Amino acid sequence: MWGAVVVLVIGPLVPLLYASFRSKPYYLPGGVLTVQGYRTLFADPAFWRAVQNTLLFAVGTTVLAVAAGSAFAILCGRTNMPGRKAYSTLLLAPIVIPPLGLIVGWVSIYGQSGYLTGLVGRNLHLPVWNLSSLPGMALLGAAVTIPIAFLTCQAALAGTDSSLEDAARSAGASPVQVIRSITLPLLRPALLDCTVLIFALSLEVLGIPLFLGPPAHIDFYASYLYSAWSGSITPDPSYVSAGAVLLLLVVSVLLLLRSRLLGAEQRFVAAGARGGGAYQPLDLRGWRRPLSLLVGAFIAVTSAIPLLGLVMMSGVTALTTLVPPWHLLTGHSWHQVLTDVAFRRSITNSLLIALLGSAISVGFVAVATLVAHRSRFPLRRTISPLLVYPRAVPGIISGIGFFWSYLMVSPPGAQVRNNLWGELIALSVRNITLAYVVIYPSLARINDEFDRAARAGGAGWWTIARRILLPILRPSLLAAFLLMFITLLNDYDPVVFLQKPGTEVIGVTMLQYWQQGVVGPVAALAVVQVLIVAVVLAIGARAIRRVRHA
Known part of the structure; x- marks a missing residue:
């Protein structure tokens, strides 16, 4: 579990850093290590205007x-x-x-x-x-x-x-x-x-x-990177990866600052x-x-x-x-949403990613949380910060990182690069923090006397987790599933560079059609998204009440 968390959270950032120092994209021959990407970025007046606008x-x-x-x-x-x-x-x-x-x-x-x-x-x-x-x-x-x-x-x-x-x-x-x-x-x-x-x-x-x-x-800043990547004559320019690395550095520093500020809270x-x-x-x-x-x-x-x-x-x-x-x-806009292949496919794909991604993510985070807080694994204290970090990483940076990871690391990159599984992994990893912040407080309230009593009876760690802790955590697991489902359905930043024809999701489809001047169908698609969220919230709230009273 520790290795899986490290690879999923930190792994995509390493190829991103490497790509920012290459003179050509990884898939083109003849590339060498250079800082030209950073020089190009700093020499672009549009970059500094974007920085100024973002700060204001x-x-x-x-x-x-x-x-x-x-x-x-x-x-x-x-x-x-x-x-x-x-x-x-x-x-x-x-x-x-x-x-x-x-x-x-x-x-x-x-x-x-x-x-x-x-x-x-x-x-x-x-x-x-x-x-x-x-x-x-x-x-x-x-x-x-x-x-x-x-x-x-x-x-x-x-x-x-x-x-x-x-x-x-x-x-x-x-x-x-x-x-x-x-x-x-x-x-x-x-x-x-x-x-x-x-x-x-x-x-x-x-x-x-x-x-x-x-x-x-x-x-x-983010729209500058998006426009530079999608509109550049040179495919996947290195200065976009350089800009992503700089933004990642700034956000990481802010996260450390936040941790230092919270450390003085008791005063x-x-x-x-x-x-x-x-x-x-x-x-x-x-x-x-x-x-x-x-x-x-x-x-x-x-x-x-x-x-x-x-x-x-x-x-x-x-x-x-x-x-x-x-x-x-x-009814033209609604007719287009219901009949246009791209719109229908984006709804279906988003629902599949939200359903499978939330189920897999909650199961993964639940076990990782148990390892972090209810085991004697020597490196357990590093798991919690790793589970919190992905949400601090800007979604567009996460998407660029996974793009390069799928290209440079194969397998499994070739198997997930151009399908929904690659998008599901990118979206789920970025949002596992939400599942953790729901599951951990509930786990912390469970008295560890249960663990000691079970161990005294000869139960192993996995038996304790499966027979005692996870059943008690069912309401929190369901709440985490509900939150992850809604978030995965609504999120789009990490997949703007991963989406291919046939793997459309609602958010990126809305962005692309809006930029083409298609307004009514985009609004209808957004209403569909709102209705799905409302229905899921109603069903989820009722299910959580039943589980808590069971």
């Missing part, structure tokens, strides 16, 4: 997401705001909504030709926003990443003792003073954690610049006899309903209305304020 986008996204996410966490977790329990669930919508579907929904409503943009500008003659600008893209990026800051701060608040806040209120402090003087300082580790994480995630964004950047000629913990359970919410008084309406409006603007726009775009010939939508109803 990442800073804007991080500031907006952390500020809004922490504010929502405090409102839902520390105040008497009406509807806070429902909002705690609804604020997570961008996590489960397919990312490209959400982007298409935003474009249909708030884009340059969007419905509300036309309504405000053309009909009401008011100044309009520009979604195809760095501030507009940062706003969309923040809407997607706010759930990360919200969950991080919410978890920190749930585990923090409230005695200091209660004492401050007893001394006459107002809710604003309590939040400013006590709650926010206690949240400092969580704020630093989500700041570094969101900033790192913003550096690898691909869908937003590809959908919104062309009108303003704005490229980000900000307020622990008491009551824990975080007994707490009297802060009274917002006359601000209760206005703030509740504000949070509800935010959810509507960022998630509900774009989803409605996505559905409308899939069912009309054109979404415009000049003609009522019901006068433009058509």
